[in-house]
Amino acid sequence: MLPFSRVAIIGLGLIGSSIARAVKATMPTVRVTGHDGDAGVRDRARDLGFADDVTDTPGAAVIDADLVILCVPVGAMGAVAQSIAADLPPEAIVSDVGSSKSSVLAALTAALPDNAIIPAHPVAGTENSGPDAGFATLFNGRWCIVTPPEGADETAIARICEFWKRLGADVETMDAKHHDLVLAVTSHLPHLIAYTIVGTASDMEEVTQSEVIKFSAGGFRDFTRIAASDPTMWRDVFLSNKDAVLEMLQRFSEDLTALQRAIRWGDGDALFELFSRTRAIRRSIIEQGQDDSRPDFGREH
């Protein structure tokens, strides 16, 4: 039996439009309605046809839904939740796809006190944004973390988990606070570092930006991919998961300072020891199917 039969998606960018496409591909009888705050995105979504109906208001999209998924930047979750409150059926389960969960849970609970709220975070994406960037297999073999609040209805949790499994994801549940700590390490800090280094490299005097671009295959280009991610989404992530991000950043800075000192004093053994240790992590990630096993991410040569 299908976990839901009428899914409403608010926000039709990379993730929202990928969910719509994945639902169509894996559960073709489910009716998908969508809405986006941007009229241009709505028009484009209608042309692309990944939803059965794209509505002009958020309320019209959710009016008979049994699942509503908010796919907007985390800073917009509260306002978007308020905008559907009047039209939301009381039995509808509300979920989201935000990269930070404590703040989203608080915002959704405040705006929609009468509905079951089961936040989720599919750990998947590309550097591209917008309705054209989505595709049905985005969640295949990726993890989706479900973060139900304490005391949440077990059936509601099970239905959300089943929904994500049907889209191809592996599902794990944890509390929102732990999610925010885990993602601060595995996603937020990496993005912050990538944004920083791309900024640093583009602000040099002795080295031109054209040289940075030309010789980027030495390693720099790897960082530019995630530093090309959606600016609004990421601004909101850092502001909403501030404490965990600052804690991770502090640890990173300490480790970087230790390495800086090893370079300054010519301590080759300390460098070698770290550089050997980090290889093992890469190996595990590939063994567990979380990255492409081909060299260089499978880039063409």
Next chain:
Amino acid sequence: MLPFSRVAIIGLGLIGSSIARAVKATMPTVRVTGHDGDAGVRDRARDLGFADDVTDTPGAAVIDADLVILCVPVGAMGAVAQSIAADLPPEAIVSDVGSSKSSVLAALTAALPDNAIIPAHPVAGTENSGPDAGFATLFNGRWCIVTPPEGADETAIARICEFWKRLGADVETMDAKHHDLVLAVTSHLPHLIAYTIVGTASDMEEVTQSEVIKFSAGGFRDFTRIAASDPTMWRDVFLSNKDAVLEMLQRFSEDLTALQRAIRWGDGDALFELFSRTRAIRRSIIEQGQDDSRPDFGREH
């Protein structure tokens, strides 16, 4: 006319074995001899057959060469150069592929004062090491930076440039000092940051290493690729290009501190401004053919 007819390669890892394979693919009449300090690598190189002859001593590999390329970690260049000095024909041009150039130029000049020395650095590679990791198309469309010392013979420079063009590379010449500054930004700093963050993530108490691996698709996995590069090679790079690396690291740390402050004080505009700016760099890198244009580096979904 071919720039060289007898090429000797000392060091048969990823880069050395790729050069051998690329010479065979693009200049099949050129004789390639090779040597590696590791007997196991020599045996493997003989099995793979990418060189016409793999010799047991470095001297035997270079004895009638008109080009000798040292493909060993930059810290080993001086000793390897000394080991070929007695057998090196005086007319042979000596080059290398090291990622830092000032220190290598000094080491080679001291060890081989009578030969033309034209250092070079192909900005290409993968995270894999060893003779099995090499392939003939590694240098296709990548830049090779040639760093001739002041007063170097123009014909010798031209022959080295022509050699790399035949292997598929675009060639640029600059002095060694500028090379070391450019690569400190585009390659050495990115590797240092990647090694650091992978180390930081694997040393957490509240987040397990298994969680870091599981949820790495949120961004972290991108860093693990270059943090899986050869530890000896990279230890030597940081020690030999110390000043430029420390200078770049200082700039990076300042920029990171500014971002940290913006997060702490909730300055969303500062974050948004940087995150918008970094997108343009990615676009230029793709436009100039320095990265795969497919989303997510072309990873399979």
